[in-house]
Amino acid sequence: xxxxxxxxxxxxxxxxxxxxxxxxxxxxxxxxxxxxxxxxxxxxxxxxxxxxxxxxxxxxxxxxxxxxxxxxxxxxxxxxxxxxxxxxxxxxxxxxxxxxxxxxxxxxxxxxxxxxxxxxxxxxxxxxxxxxxxxxxxxxxxxxxxxxx
Amino acid sequence: xxxxxxxxxxxxxxxxxxxxxxxxxxxxxxxxxxxxxxxxxxxxxxxxxxxxxxxxxxxxxxxxxxxxxxxxxxxxxxxxxxxxxxxxxxxxxxxxxxxxxxxx
Numbered sequence: 001x002x003x004x005x006x007x008x009x010x011x012x013x014x015x016x017x018x019x020x021x022x023x024x025x026x027x028x029x030x031x032x033x034x035x036x037x038x039x040x041x042x043x044x045x046x047x048x049x050x051x052x053x054x055x056x057x058x059x060x061x062x063x064x065x066x067x068x069x070x071x072x073x074x075x076x077x078x079x080x081x082x083x084x085x086x087x088x089x090x091x092x093x094x095x096x097x098x099x100x101x102x103x104x105x106x107x108x109x110x111x112x113x114x115x116x117x118x119x120x121x122x123x124x125x126x127x128x129x130x131x132x133x134x135x136x137x138x139x140x141x142x143x144x145x146x147x148x149x
Numbered sequence: 150x151x152x153x154x155x156x157x158x159x160x161x162x163x164x165x166x167x168x169x170x171x172x173x174x175x176x177x178x179x180x181x182x183x184x185x186x187x188x189x190x191x192x193x194x195x196x197x198x199x200x201x202x203x204x205x206x207x208x209x210x211x212x213x214x215x216x217x218x219x220x221x222x223x224x225x226x227x228x229x230x231x232x233x234x235x236x237x238x239x240x241x242x243x244x245x246x247x248x249x250x251x252x253x
Binding site: 010013014017018021022025045046047048054056057058060062063064065066067068069071072098116117119121123135137139141142143 | 151152153154155156157158159160186189190191192193194195196199200203204207229230231232233234235241
């Protein structure tokens with residue numbers, strides 16, 4: 001009985017705090033994406049050769065985000081029947097967008113115009129109970145190019 | 150020392166290729182941070198302690214790579230890549246590698 005109460009409490013806490021944190025995070029992501037739109041991050045490997053007065057520097061951004069208890073529970077249930085695990089989809093989406101934003105913020109500090117050859121790397125660093133993914137780390141890195149004044 | 154992850158630079162010629170340079174760093178988690186992370190696993194959200202830890206160790210891996218590049222007499226490292234692997238439970242290896250070159 002006590003176990004059941006603990007489980008329900010954890011689920012309620014996870015659901016409450018988790019969805020609040022997620023909606024707040026999405027709001028902040030969208031606001032910052034709009035602000036940093038003037039620095040495009042592109043995946044093409046070669047910079048344009050016509051402009052010969054450019055300076056290059058490596059920029060990177062990383063973030064570790066954890067999923068809440070409720071979503072992990074839902075994902076475990078989803079494992080029984082298969083299909084899309086939407087609770088983890090939003091986790092990795094948030095982590096990637098956040099990592100790209102941090103990389104862009106670094107590029108902005110360097111007064112860069114564009115970030116080239118952006119690469120994303122995802123790794124799960126913490127395994128929760130029952131081998132479920134507890135948290136993911138996303139690293140975004142690229143080369144910031146700036147026009148020399 | 151110029152460090153980038155593109156293969157060629159628009160305004161600079163590569164004079165000499167010096168081969169691959171690499172740097173790595175293996176870090177374990179801190180118990181205090183682990184407890185905080187355990188709490189965050191209930192509520193969800195960013196694990197700031199881990200983010201910092203991984204950033205520090207990645208910076209260290211890069212430093213080691215740059216040291217190696219300096220030792221072979223390069224003035225730039227091009228095409229840098231990062232990779233992460235978990236070596237044992239609770240420890241992660243962060244690895245950075247690139248091509249050491251001499252730019253004109």
